[in-house]
Amino acid sequence: xxxxxxxxKRRVPPWQWALVWLFGCASPAASTSTGAGDAATTADLGAAxxxxxxxxxxxxxxxxxxxxxxxxxxxxxxxxxxxxxYCETVVDAFCPYYLRCGRLDAPDEASCRAAFLETxxxxxxxxYAAFEALGLLRLSRAGVAGxxxxxxxxxxxxxxxxxxxxxxxxxxxQAPALAPCGLGIESLxxxxxxxxxxxxxxCGSCLPESTDGTCDTERRCPDGGLCxxxxxxxxLAAGDACTDADVCAVGLWCAEGRCRGPTIVAVGDACxxxxxxxxxxxxxxxxxxxxxxxxxxCTAGCASGFCDAGTCVPLxxxxxxxxxxxxCVSTRCTEDGHCEPxxxxxx
Numbered sequence: 350x351x352x353x354x355x356x357x358k359r360r361v362p363p364w365q366w367a368l369v370w371l372f373g374c375a376s377p378a379a380s381t382s383t384g385a386g387d388a389a390t391t392a393d394l395g396a397a398x399x400x401x402x403x404x405x406x407x408x409x410x411x412x413x414x415x416x417x418x419x420x421x422x423x424x425x426x427x428x429x430x431x432x433x434x435y436c437e438t439v440v441d442a443f444c445p446y447y448l449r450c451g452r453l454d455a456p457d458e459a460s461c462r463a464a465f466l467e468t469x470x471x472x473x474x475x476x477y478a479a480f481e482a483l484g485l486l487r488l489s490r491a492g493v494a495g496x497x498x499x500x501x502x503x504x505x506x507x508x509x510x511x512x513x514x515x516x517x518x519x520x521x522x523q524a525p526a527l528a529p530c531g532l533g534i535e536s537l538x539x540x541x542x543x544x545x546x547x548x549x550x551x552c553g554s555c556l557p558e559s560t561d562g563t564c565d566t567e568r569r570c571p572d573g574g575l576c577x578x579x580x581x582x583x584x585l586a587a588g589d590a591c592t593d594a595d596v597c598a599v600g601l602w603c604a605e606g607r608c609r610g611p612t613i614v615a616v617g618d619a620c621x622x623x624x625x626x627x628x629x630x631x632x633x634x635x636x637x638x639x640x641x642x643x644x645x646x647c648t649a650g651c652a653s654g655f656c657d658a659g660t661c662v663p664l665x666x667x668x669x670x671x672x673x674x675x676x677c678v679s680t681r682c683t684e685d686g687h688c689e690p691x692x693x694x695x696x
Contacts, residue, residue: 430488432481436469438488439519442497443511450505453628454616454639464629464652467642471653471664475678476534477520479691485524485538492518507587509600509610528555531695538693544569552695573599628652667691 430438444461447453455461480486492515499515500508508514524530524538530545531552539545539555546569547553558571562581570581575596584598585591585608597608611625616639618624620632629652630637640652643663647656654661655676664678667690671677677688 428490430490430493432477432486432488433474435477435488436466436474438493439496440465440469442493442500446500446503446508447628450508451613451615451627452505454626454630464642468629468653471678473534475691480534480538480693483692485522485693486534487521487523489519489521492516492521495519504588505613506610509587509598513600522555524555526555526557529553529693529695530555531693535693535695544571544573 440462444453444455444458444465447461447465448455448458453461453464455464477486477488481488496516496519503514512519520537521541522537522539522543524540524543526540526543528539529552530536530538530547532547536545536547536553542558543555544558545553546556556567556569559568559581560571563579564570564574564576564581565579570576572583574581574583576582582596584596585601585603586598587601587608587610589597589608590606591597591603591608592606593603595603595608597603601608601610603609611623613627614620614624614637615627616630616637618637619635620626620637621635626632626637629642630639631649632638633649638649640650641647641656641661642652643654643661645661646659647661650656651661654663655673656662665671665676665688666678667688669677669688670686671682671688672686674680674682676682679689679691681689681694683689
């Protein structure tokens, strides 16, 4: 949050600015006396006003400063947003897209917002915030704006993952070349000009990207390109014409002459590796069934927590007891049965 409160004055919250201050600061009227009979009155008046008027009393109480401080209207020009506000920042961009493309099992925008915020805050935002605290990841203001515009117009089939297209620019890695990286969100920590290359143990390094179209084990192809015989080959996007010799983008494959991804079906429909269930649903017994939110029954599982005695309960924080990694916010349960802290998993 912006820290713009003045050092010696109380900040007026924005909601209070609607109250127009009408109080004037009037000076005490001067009093004169010429008669002896007025001496006591004059002395009493002097005693009453002395704390306000006598310079010999530097410690005397002064009238409170009731002048309201004008709110700071300077626009925030920082290129970064707080990772802890991620879900609330992007929900208005993702829910219209989810509903338009059937990506989340929700009947309306209010239901979508509730499910999105609960799941995002439980499973994803804590990881982003942890990597931000480590200095490894930043949320780009321009990237969020670009993602919002992108999701308004993108064809549903062309957006396979949430961070595809322009939305991939929301998170900006800060880790330098050769720094460690890992699976999932941890793969985003690599700075511009590098890419995370994982090993068989799902840990890897941020390797430099090629700048001249050539590649090897030490220089990777930019933009997810594939290295074939020492040359970078650009992966084809969804809908691009392809042959068996071409390489489609990650998550896509060449079918009937076009790069395509999975088809999203609705709850109650048949599902398999090609027919995928929407968010807040899972494929069980060849059919898409809904997942529960917190406090709901977990017949098929939970969207934002884990199943405990038939009900979805919140994920457990670091140090709390666990019986499986799926019960922890960090997705890691130690051998002695406690949730590990959030943060990097790869040394």
